[in-house]
Amino acid sequence: MGTEVSTSPTSLIDQTVVPGDIVLDLSNMTNQTIKLGSGLRQDNDSISAMRAGKLRYSKPNKYWVESSHKRYIPRPEDHVLGIVVDCKGENYWVDIKGPQLALLPVLAFEGANKRNYPKFEVSTLLYTRVVKTNTGMNPELSCVDESGKAAVFGPLKDGFMFETSTGLSRMLLSSPTCPVLEALGKKLSFETAFGLNGRCWVHAAAPRIVIIVANALMNSETLSGTQQRIMVEKLLEKISD
Amino acid sequence: MEIDREDGRTPNQLRPLACSRNILHRPHGSASWSQGDTKVLAAVYGPKAGTKKNENAEKACFEVIWKPKTGQIGKVEKEYEMIMKRTIQSICVLTVNPNTTTSVIIQVVHDDGSLLPCAINAACAALVDAGIPMKHLAVAICCCLADNGYLVLDPNKLEEKKMTAFAYLVFPNTTLSVLPEGSSVAEGEPVEHGIITSVTHGVMSVDDYFLCVENGRAATASLSAFFRKNFQQSQKDSSKAG
Numbered sequence: 001m002g003t004e005v006s007t008s009p010t011s012l013i014d015q016t017v018v019p020g021d022i023v024l025d026l027s028n029m030t031n032q033t034i035k036l037g038s039g040l041r042q043d044n045d046s047i048s049a050m051r052a053g054k055l056r057y058s059k060p061n062k063y064w065v066e067s068s069h070k071r072y073i074p075r076p077e078d079h080v081l082g083i084v085v086d087c088k089g090e091n092y093w094v095d096i097k098g099p100q101l102a103l104l105p106v107l108a109f110e111g112a113n114k115r116n117y118p119k120f121e122v123s124t125l126l127y128t129r130v131v132k133t134n135t136g137m138n139p140e141l142s143c144v145d146e147s148g149k150a151a152v153f154g155p156l157k158d159g160f161m162f163e164t165s166t167g168l169s170r171m172l173l174s175s176p177t178c179p180v181l182e183a184l185g186k187k188l189s190f191e192t193a194f195g196l197n198g199r200c201w202v203h204a205a206a207p208r209i210v211i212i213v214a215n216a217l218m219n220s221e222t223l224s225g226t227q228q229r230i231m232v233e234k235l236l237e238k239i240s241d
Numbered sequence: 242m243e244i245d246r247e248d249g250r251t252p253n254q255l256r257p258l259a260c261s262r263n264i265l266h267r268p269h270g271s272a273s274w275s276q277g278d279t280k281v282l283a284a285v286y287g288p289k290a291g292t293k294k295n296e297n298a299e300k301a302c303f304e305v306i307w308k309p310k311t312g313q314i315g316k317v318e319k320e321y322e323m324i325m326k327r328t329i330q331s332i333c334v335l336t337v338n339p340n341t342t343t344s345v346i347i348q349v350v351h352d353d354g355s356l357l358p359c360a361i362n363a364a365c366a367a368l369v370d371a372g373i374p375m376k377h378l379a380v381a382i383c384c385c386l387a388d389n390g391y392l393v394l395d396p397n398k399l400e401e402k403k404m405t406a407f408a409y410l411v412f413p414n415t416t417l418s419v420l421p422e423g424s425s426v427a428e429g430e431p432v433e434h435g436i437i438t439s440v441t442h443g444v445m446s447v448d449d450y451f452l453c454v455e456n457g458r459a460a461t462a463s464l465s466a467f468f469r470k471n472f473q474q475s476q477k478d479s480s481k482a483g
Contacts, residue, residue: 016473020377022418050334050374052472069372070269099288099338136339
């Protein structure tokens with residue numbers, strides 16, 4: 001092992017990288033703009049990986065390292081599930097499983113003004129989007145989309161919230177629909193909300209359906225598409241009698 | 242002059258390595274690393290908001306808690322904590338998450354020689370599992386000197402007791418690079434020739450010490466390769482869904 005060092009690989013895209021691997025050489029890429037996503041940093045003339053995972057590339061110029069963890073790194077335009085921790089003055093302090101608590105302005109709701117704004121208790125679950133993240137500052141959230149409408153954002157009432165890894169929530173939010181969700185949706189009716197920060201919320205008429213759906217989702221992390229469908233079928237068979 | 246090791250290894254041969262990540266449920270990153278019979282468990286919590294009182298608030302702060310297998314926490318454990326904290330601070334990128342604290346907890350499961358290097362490797366694997374941004378990995382190795390001047394790598398407890406001196410050495414890992422050969426230089430020497438930490442016990446001459454460093458660095462290639470292969474294996478097992 002370790003004898004491949006004599007011929008450097010031409011490209012590490014779609015390969016597993018560990019911290020320290022140099023993934024791009026900028027010296028022969030002048031006059032190009034490259035966008036670096038999570039897990040990459042610039043080191044003078046080269047881009048090296050900071051996290052371990054798979055290096056991904058999307059045209060025209062985006063590179064990032066894809067990995068799944070229990071904590072979340074906030075990025076703008078991500079939809080996340082936050083839990084209210086405190087309300088101080090003009091902002092709610094919301095926990096989004098990141099390195100810092102996030103701020104949600106009290107007026108960032110549809111139709112809110114100084115005299116009439118929603119008041120949430122501590123530990124309310126909210127579906128929000130991340131607006132701004134700057135190094136050293138707390139990330140900012142909002143419950144309205146760009147046009148000022150509430151859309152899907154706001155508090156989530158009833159239901160059951162459980163935590164997963166960020167990789168699983170990405171898979172559940174991917175399009176086309178994840179096989180496990182399709183298979184469950186054919187037989188059961190339920191409502192879900194997934195946050196990219198590794199939090200999932202499920203709501204259904206009966207508690208047993210909530211539990212079935214939650215268990216199926218938690219088990220589907222390491223399964224392939226067909227395995228997920230088989231798992232859901234077996235689960236539904238068991239409870240249908 | 243050959244030295245006969247009790248378990249039949251050659252002087253430069255390491256004990257069998259085993260590593261598993263994401264083994265504990267609550268911590269944000271966890272790993273267990275074993276070299277032969279020495280086994281250490283590491284857990285990482287964080288980054289969490291806020292730093293301690295005397296720490297620089299513009300950088301990320303790390304704290305290490307060392308838990309021995311038996312007995313109370315004493316000076317030896319505090320020393321290990323300090324060494325590990327400095328090592329971790331030099332491999333992690335401190336500017337990405339300023340004003341946060343990351344806790345690394347080390348639990349010794351069994352000590353059969355070469356304990357601190359095993360703990361550093363375990364902590365590194367746990368930090369990777371937690372997704373803490375790092376400049377490169379750290380690979381640690383123990384190198385010791387017998388009375389007849391012969392060098393031995395990765396001793397077990399009995400061998401360690403018989404040696405006149407030993408050194409714990411931590412090097413950056415060997416990295417893959419898309420740069421053409423020879424261009425990953427920093428101040429005239431490739432980055433892999435750096436050394437992160439060195440802790441020595443006993444008396445050895447300067448030449449012997451440099452020989453230790455050379456032998457230790459040669460062994461880092463196999464440790465890095467093991468880590469990379471182990472990580473790729475676990476990625477394959479867990480991401481069949483893509």
